Amino acid sequence: MISAYYFGAIALILIGLYAVLVKKNLLKILVGLSIMETGVNLLLISIGYVSGKSAPILSEGITPSQAVDPIPQALVLTAIVIGVATTAMALSVAIILYEKYGTLNIEEIRRLRG
Amino acid sequence: MLKRALAIVAILIIGYWLAQGLSQVPFGQDKMLVSKYYLDHVKEQTGAVNAVTAVVVNYRGFDTLGEVTVLFIASTGVGALLWRKKRKRTAKTKGSVVLTTGSKLLFPFIMLFGMYIFIHGHLTPGGGFPGGATIATAFLLMYMAFTTYEISHKGFEVTEGFAGMGYVLVGLIGLAIGGYFLFDWIWQTWHLGTSNIGRLFSGGFIPVIYTIIGIKVGTELSGIIDNMLKEEVKE
Numbered sequence: 001m002i003s004a005y006y007f008g009a010i011a012l013i014l015i016g017l018y019a020v021l022v023k024k025n026l027l028k029i030l031v032g033l034s035i036m037e038t039g040v041n042l043l044l045i046s047i048g049y050v051s052g053k054s055a056p057i058l059s060e061g062i063t064p065s066q067a068v069d070p071i072p073q074a075l076v077l078t079a080i081v082i083g084v085a086t087t088a089m090a091l092s093v094a095i096i097l098y099e100k101y102g103t104l105n106i107e108e109i110r111r112l113r114g
Numbered sequence: 115m116l117k118r119a120l121a122i123v124a125i126l127i128i129g130y131w132l133a134q135g136l137s138q139v140p141f142g143q144d145k146m147l148v149s150k151y152y153l154d155h156v157k158e159q160t161g162a163v164n165a166v167t168a169v170v171v172n173y174r175g176f177d178t179l180g181e182v183t184v185l186f187i188a189s190t191g192v193g194a195l196l197w198r199k200k201r202k203r204t205a206k207t208k209g210s211v212v213l214t215t216g217s218k219l220l221f222p223f224i225m226l227f228g229m230y231i232f233i234h235g236h237l238t239p240g241g242g243f244p245g246g247a248t249i250a251t252a253f254l255l256m257y258m259a260f261t262t263y264e265i266s267h268k269g270f271e272v273t274e275g276f277a278g279m280g281y282v283l284v285g286l287i288g289l290a291i292g293g294y295f296l297f298d299w300i301w302q303t304w305h306l307g308t309s310n311i312g313r314l315f316s317g318g319f320i321p322v323i324y325t326i327i328g329i330k331v332g333t334e335l336s337g338i339i340d341n342m343l344k345e346e347v348k349e
Contacts, residue, residue, distance in 0.1 A: 003141040003142060005141055006133075006136060006137075006139075006141060010129060010132050010133055010136070013132065014125050014128070014129045014132075017125055017128065018121060018122075018125055021121040021124065021125070022117065022118055022121045043136070046141055047139060047141065048149075049141070049142055050142060050143065050144045050146075051142035051143075053144075055239065056153065056164070056165035056166055057163055057164045057165070057166075057237075057238070057239070058153070058156065058157060058163050058164075058165060059163040059237065059312045064150075064153035064154050064156075067153055067165065069145075069146050069149045070149055070152060070153065070165040070166045070168075070169050071148060071149045071152070071169060073166045074166050074169040074170045074174065077166070077170060077241075077243065078170075078177065078178075078181050080243075081181055081184070081185060081243050082181065082184055084185075084188075084247075084335075085184050085185050085187075085188030085189075086188070088188050088189070088192050088338050088342075089188050089191050089192060089195075091342065092191070092192045092195045092196050092341070092342065093195065095195075095196060095342065096195060096196070099346075
């Protein structure tokens with residue numbers, strides 16, 4: 001069955017891809033990459049979701065048969081942390097580029113490099 | 115203009131391909147195999163109520179050690195890329211009275227909330243990574259509000275190093291007691307907290323490891339913030 005998660009995840013991935021392909025400002029490209037990552041995370045999380053069940057926290061009367069799949073959530077937790085790490089690295093590279101060339105426009109950076 | 119049109123065409127092709135590929139994935143249906151085992155045995159095997167943190171810290175603890183290492187490498191990389199001989203904060207606009215007073219007032223409460231998140235990782239949603247990020251937010255708030263605020267870089271790095279070593283040490287104690295790395299010695303050998311599952315003092319070494327991870331992530335992200343906000347000063 002086609003659901004809202006399916007369209008949401010694909011739309012987020014495509015919006016991020018559009019920003020990466022079209023935008024010229026390096027920071028906007030990085031924002032696009034983050035949006036793409038969000039889309040992938042949403043896709044993974046929604047694959048693990050089982051309709052009508054609650055979060056996999058087995059307190060207050062929630063039995064194992066009433067909980068959704070915990071493994072995609074654990075893996076997405078890892079993915080989010082790695083995403084933060086890569087974004088921090090990319091941003092520091094952007095800072096260095098700005099210090100060196102005085103601009104964040106990728107076409108001008110390419111031109112200045114010669 | 116042409117470039118934008120080409121990008122839209124490419125996106126439509128990729129979007130069609132993605133939609134086609136994912137159209138057979140059943141959303142919202144029960145298709146658990148491994149997780150079924152985890153959900154059925156999580157309480158007696160790990161003592162945690164939150165199955166996600168049990169998977170992250172207990173069943174796949176080695177994976178999380180790698181994740182912490184990646185974060186450490188990223189923070190070291192940011193420090194190395196932005197390294198200059200002399201760096202200082204160069205912000206000039208002072209924060210208003212509302213901002214400075216408000217952030218001073220909120221700072222301890224944000225810290226407390228972050229600690230609450232990582233100490234209760236085995237009971238409620240959250241854990242070491244979100245808790246550490248919350249603590250780093252408190253430091254970011256201080257950086258934004260005060261033009262001269264600085265964390266003590268050395269103290270933070272030492273804390274981070276000790277937290278990282280603490281994680282490995284917990285794993286090595288497990289190796290010595292139970293025979294494999296990251297064996298849950300508090301729960302499976304000492305049987306601490308078997309009678310109060312679902313309360314704070316349970317969950318084996320999950321609260322211990324998540325406290326370590328929370329401290330490590332908090333100091334690391336604060337270090338990244340510090341590195342990014344300082345600029346080189348010419349002499």
